[in-house]
Amino acid sequence: MSVSDDRPADYDLAERWDPVVNEYVDALADLDEFLRVCAELTGFDVPELRSTGMADEHHRTTLAHRVRDEHALVHLWYVGAWPGEAPSSARAHDRGLVWRTFHAVPPGSAAPGHGSWAEAPRGAVAPDNGVAPDNGGEDR
Template identity: 25%
Template structure:
C-alpha cells in the first residue's frame, strides 16, 4: 500500500464522520490508534474523491452508500472489505474452492443464477462494467497488526478479542457485560 499524505483537517473530518456512522465517540475512535491507518486505507482503495463524497453525503442516504458501509465494517472489524458491487455479485467467484479454504456453499450445477455452462441464466446477465469491476475486486485484508484487537466489535458486544487483551485466559468462559456507548 502506498503512503498517503494526510492533512490534520482531513483526518479530523474522517474521524468525525466515522463517529457519526459507527455510533462511537470521536474519543473512542482516536483511542483505537487506527484512525490514520483507516483513513489511508480508504483513500488508497477508493480515492480521495470517493471519501469526500461519502463524508459530505446526506446522512439519511448513508446506509445505501457502499463506501460508507466499507468504512463502518473497517472500524468494527479492522478489515477492508471494499464496497459491494451495485449489480449482481458473482457468487461463484466468492465461494469457489480455494477461496480462504472454503468449499462452495452449493454445488456448481445447482446455482440458480448460472447455467451449467457458467453463463448467466436468462434475466441474470451481469453488466460489462460490473463484470470488469468484479474481476478487479481485491480480496478483503486486515489493515494493520492492531486492527483486529482494536475493532469496535469487541466494545459493542462487551467482550475482548480472545487471547489478545485483558482479562486474558478464560475470559470467554463468562458472559459479556454490555457497556453504555
C-alpha cells in the same frame, strides 16, 4: 448517533460518498473531517474512535481506496479490515469496535495470566456432582 454541526436539516450524508461530488470526497482527506464522518456512521464519538489507536491507520486505508463507501468505512472500524481484504495491520482486528460493542476481548489477543486455569471463570459456579476428586489412587 448524530454529530451536531451547521449542516442544513435536508443534508444527505449519502452525498458525501458520491465520487462525482469531489468536494465531499476530498473532504475525507482531512483527518478531523474523516473522524467526524466516521463518528456519525459508527455510533462512537470522535474521542472513542481516537482511543482505538487506529484513526491514522484507518484514515490511510480509506484514502488508498478510490471509492468512499459508507458501509466499507463501518466495516473497517468494526472489523479492522476493508471489506474483502485482510486487516490493515496485526492490531487492527484486535482494536475493532466490534469488541467494544459487546465488552469483550478478541480471542487470543491477551493472555489470561499465569495460573488462570486453576480458578473458575468470574461468575461461574463450581459443579457439585457428589464425586470426590481423584487422588491418584493413593487410597486403594
